Structure formats: C-alpha cells, structure tokens
Amino acid sequence: MSVRLFNTLTKRVEPFEPMTPGEVRMFVCGPTVYDFSHIGHAKTYTHFDFVARYLKKRGYRVTYAQNITDVDDKIIKRAAELGVAPRELSARFEARYLEDMAALRNTSVDTYERAHDHIEDIVAQVQALIDRGHAYRLDDGWYFDLSTFPSYGKLSGRTHVEAEDSVARIDEHAGKRNPGDFALWKARKPGEPYWDTPLGPGRPGWHIEDTAITEAVFGPQYDLHGGAVDLIFPHHEAEIAQQEAASGKVPLVRHWMHAGLLRVDGAKMAKSAGNFLTIRQALELADFRTLRYAFLSRHYRSSMEFNDVTLAHARAARRRVENFARLADPRHTESPAALELVARTRERFFEHLDDDLDTPAAVTVLFEWVRERNRTGEPPGPAALDFLREVDGLFDAFDLEVSHDDAYVEAELARRRELRAAREFAEADKIRDALRERGITIEDTADGTRWWYHNG
Numbered sequence: 001m002s003v004r005l006f007n008t009l010t011k012r013v014e015p016f017e018p019m020t021p022g023e024v025r026m027f028v029c030g031p032t033v034y035d036f037s038h039i040g041h042a043k044t045y046t047h048f049d050f051v052a053r054y055l056k057k058r059g060y061r062v063t064y065a066q067n068i069t070d071v072d073d074k075i076i077k078r079a080a081e082l083g084v085a086p087r088e089l090s091a092r093f094e095a096r097y098l099e100d101m102a103a104l105r106n107t108s109v110d111t112y113e114r115a116h117d118h119i120e121d122i123v124a125q126v127q128a129l130i131d132r133g134h135a136y137r138l139d140d141g142w143y144f145d146l147s148t149f150p151s152y153g154k155l156s157g158r159t160h161v162e163a164e165d166s167v168a169r170i171d172e173h174a175g176k177r178n179p180g181d182f183a184l185w186k187a188r189k190p191g192e193p194y195w196d197t198p199l200g201p202g203r204p205g206w207h208i209e210d211t212a213i214t215e216a217v218f219g220p221q222y223d224l225h226g227g228a229v230d231l232i233f234p235h236h237e238a239e240i241a242q243q244e245a246a247s248g249k250v251p252l253v254r255h256w257m258h259a260g261l262l263r264v265d266g267a268k269m270a271k272s273a274g275n276f277l278t279i280r281q282a283l284e285l286a287d288f289r290t291l292r293y294a295f296l297s298r299h300y301r302s303s304m305e306f307n308d309v310t311l312a313h314a315r316a317a318r319r320r321v322e323n324f325a326r327l328a329d330p331r332h333t334e335s336p337a338a339l340e341l342v343a344r345t346r347e348r349f350f351e352h353l354d355d356d357l358d359t360p361a362a363v364t365v366l367f368e369w370v371r372e373r374n375r376t377g378e379p380p381g382p383a384a385l386d387f388l389r390e391v392d393g394l395f396d397a398f399d400l401e402v403s404h405d406d407a408y409v410e411a412e413l414a415r416r417r418e419l420r421a422a423r424e425f426a427e428a429d430k431i432r433d434a435l436r437e438r439g440i441t442i443e444d445t446a447d448g449t450r451w452w453y454h455n456g
Contacts, residue, residue: 003058006301006356008232008256009155013356016055016255018223024055024062025222027214027253029231030112032069033093034078036278037100039291039306040262040269044228045106046292047259047300051226052108053394054353067213068094068114071203076192086193087116100279104288105396113217115209122204122212123197126184128246135184138175141202142185146178149241155256156233170234171205182238184208207238211252220247221254229258229301260303277306286311293318293397296359317363318398323452324370324380325388325400332381338373342383345369349391366391409440413449 003016018024028048031037052064069075070090079086098112115122126142129135134148146152146159153159159180161170171183183205188194194201204212214222220243227236236256243252261268264275282291294314298304334342345365352361373380380388385400392398412431419428432442435451442451 025218026064026224029227030066034075046295049106121216125212134245141187143181211243225253226257319453328380334381
C-alpha cells in the first residue's frame with residue numbers, strides 16, 4: 001500500500017506522489033523568533049517531525065527545510081520594548097527555539113533558513129512580480145495586486161479575511177487597489193532595520209520570505225508544504241499567489257498538509273487569557289516522551305486539548321508499552337503463534353500509518369497486541385523487541401531500554417524477598433510502600449513478584 005495523505009489543496013486523501021520518484025522536498029513554516037516558542041509550536045513541529053520520519057521509513061529521500069522569520073514587525077516591536085537591537089533579539093530566540101526542538105527530539109529538519117540571509121532572493125522575487133505586472137508601488141512599499149491572480153483562494157476556498165485569522169498580519173493602506181493586497185517590500189521607517197536595494201531602502205513583507213527561501217532551496221516547485229491550519233489563509237494563499245505569479249509554474253506545491261490547533265483548558269491559548277504555556281514550561285510538567293506521545297497519539301489534522309488529564313493519559317499509555325518491553329527476553333525463542341501475531345500486528349500498524357498517518361488507529365493496534373501478549377503469558381522475545389524499536393524509531397515516545405530505575409527496583413525487590421523470608425513483614429511492607437510512592441506497583445504471584453509503573 002502506498003502512502004496516502006490528505007491534501008488541503010484537493011480536499012481529499014490521495015496517493016502521495018513527489019515530483020521526482022523517491023525524493024521528497026518538504027518545507028514547513030517555521031517560527032517568528034521574538035519570544036519563547038509555545039506548546040502549539042511543539043504540537044505542529046512534532047507532527048511534521050513524524051511526517052519526515054515516516055516518509056524516510058517508507059524509503060523516500062527527504063530534504064526537510066524550515067524557515068526562521070527573523071525580520072518582521074513583531075520582532076521590531078518587541079525589540080523596541082526591550083531596548084535591544086532586532087537582530088540581537090531574533091538571534092537570542094532563534095537559539096532558544098532550536099534548544100526547544102532538540103529537547104523535544106524534533107531532529108528531522110535538514111536546513112533552517114533565516115530570512116535575514118535571503119534578502120537578495122527576496123528582492124529578486126519581488127522584482128519578478130513587478131516585471132510580470134503583479135505588483136504596484138505605494139508610498140510605504142510594494143504590494144501584490146490580487147486582481148492579477150484569479151486563482152487566489154484555491155487552497156482555502158475564500159478570499160477575504162475573517163475574525164479568526166489571528167496571524168494574518170494584514171497590511172493596511174488606503175491606497176491599496178484591493179482589500180486583500182499584501183506587502184511584498186516595506187519601505188524604510190525611522191529606527192527600523194533596512195536594506196538598500198533596487199526596490200528602495202526597506203525590508204521584506206512576511207509572506208515573501210517563505211517563497212523566496214523555498215525557491216532558493218528547492219526551485220519554483222516542490223513536493224510538500226506543511227504548517228498549522230491557521231496559516232492556510234491568508235499566509236499560504238499569499239505564498240501560492242507570489243510564487244506561481246513570479247514563475248508562471250503551477251502548482252507551487254504538489255501536496256499541502258496542515259496540522260490541527262492546540263487548546264489549553266478549553267480555550268485558544270493566549271497570554272491575555274492566562275493559559276499561555278511555553279515549550280519550556282511544558283517540559284517542566286512532563287518529559288519529552290510524554291509530550292511526544294500526547295501529540296502523536298492524536299491525528300495530526302485534529303485539534304487537541306492540553307491539560308493535566310491529557311498528560312496523565314499519555315504518561316499511562318507510555319508506561320503500558322514500557323512495562324511490556326521490560327518483560328522482554330532477547331534469548332527467548334518465541335512461539336509460532338507469537339511470531340505470526342507480531343507480523344500481523346506490524347502489517348496493520350503500518351497500514352494505518354499509510355492511510356493519512358492515522359496514528360490513533362496505529363497505537364490502538366499496538367495496545368491490542370500488548371494486551372493479547374500479556375494475556376498469553378508468553379514473554380516478549382526478539383521479534384517483539386524489534387517491532388517495539390521500529391515503532392519508537394517513529395514516535396520517539398517510549399523508553400525501551402533497561403534503566404537505572406529498573407536496576408534499583410530489582411535490588412529493592414530482592415531485599416524485600418530476603419525480609420519476607422526472615423518474616424520481617426513490616427520492613428518488607430515499607431519497601432512496597434516506598435516503591436508505590438515512586439509510581440511502582442508490585443504483585444506477588446506463584447511465579448514470583450511482578451512490578452510495573454502505574455498511572456501518575
């Protein structure tokens with residue numbers, strides 16, 4: 001079965017077919033680096049890390065590029081508030097963003113491209129739009145003329161800004177030819193960074209940064225563009241208009257993917273609402289594996305609620321897999337039935353991932369298998385371990401190795417056995433209680449003492 005993905009452009013799940021067979025050029029809109037990144041960013045970029053990992057797993061050669069918006073109105077405004085240079089501010093928060101991605105194990109990006117380093121490419125693309133009759137000049141810069149691009153709106157199905165377009169960065173000017181026209185190049189203003197160019201002294205608009213970067217890295221067309229769903233309009237519509245108008249080549253992108261948004265305690269995350277949470281704050285609440293599982297156990301196109309219950313469920317689910325893996329014996333020769341079960345489970349697992357990366361269905365298959373293997377009582381062996389490691393190569397959400405904690409628990413259980421043999425039951429019970437406080441449940445059976453991490 002080939003990989004099938006939902007394409008926002010066509011509004012259907014369809015076979016993923018890159019322009020060059022076996023090679024994927026993938027771009028995802030990166031952050032505007034004026035503050036710490038938040039958990040909404042964590043969800044989006046973890047999902048696209050998974051996309052890149054899965055396409056590689058399926059044999060594609062993937063080149064994954066992400067931009068860094070380090071020239072922008074938001075950066076200039078925040079820098080002025082803090083009394084620092086915009087470049088200093090953006091460099092500081094770019095470094096923090098990269099640290100956050102490393103902490104989340106989002107490791108698939110091959111190249112981060114800063115807008116600051118692509119000014120010549122941006123100027124060249126604006127000039128191409130001017131030469132082709134798609135841009136006009138006002139007193140505050142150059143604008144894209146939407147009336148020259150009839151297919152504007154083909155990605156989102158609309159052409160007008162609505163109230164929920166919170167990241168629209170709409171450029172207002174009474175002289176605009178059309179309400180939706182957007183800035184390509186912003187004329188120099190006192191106290192703001194600028195470049196002397198044939199377009200006049202100034203700096204790039206927001207939308208043009210991405211298409212100039214992707215044209216420099218991939219050319220005028222490429223395979224896959226991703227981002228959060230709130231970027232579809234107007235940002236991604238503007239990207240299509242700019243690149244297709246500048247190059248005359250259609251489509252800019254063969255396949256568009258968009259991740260659902262994240263809500264905190266039932267509401268859209270916002271500093272004004274008091275529910276804003278940075279990635280660093282989230283990592284104080286839960287380790288990276290729990291966060292990755294929480295994100296990836298939801299379908300990438302679905303919205304997600306983030307709260308204590310979400311984290312507790314993710315932690316408990318992780319531990320079910322880890323407890324099962326801890327029972328594995330690489331020396332065990334698995335029965336034919338166990339081998340057949342793991343083969344069938346693996347096939348179903350990847351069938352669901354091939355179908356628009358249906359991670360919820362895939363993890364359901366995983367847990368059904370764990371439950372069935374636990375029911376049979378046969379310990380997992382090499383085939384089971386290989387499958388679990390294959391799964392974790394994609395999710396990076398399970399600790400499958402014997403840890404220091406495991407050795408500590410085994411030592412404590414050995415001491416407890418000695419105490420019980422000496423009929424020092426009160427002291428033995430203290431060990432049981434201490435382990436419970438560490439999140440560990442123990443059970444005495446005819447075959448010995450079993451233990452596992454319980455929820456919490």
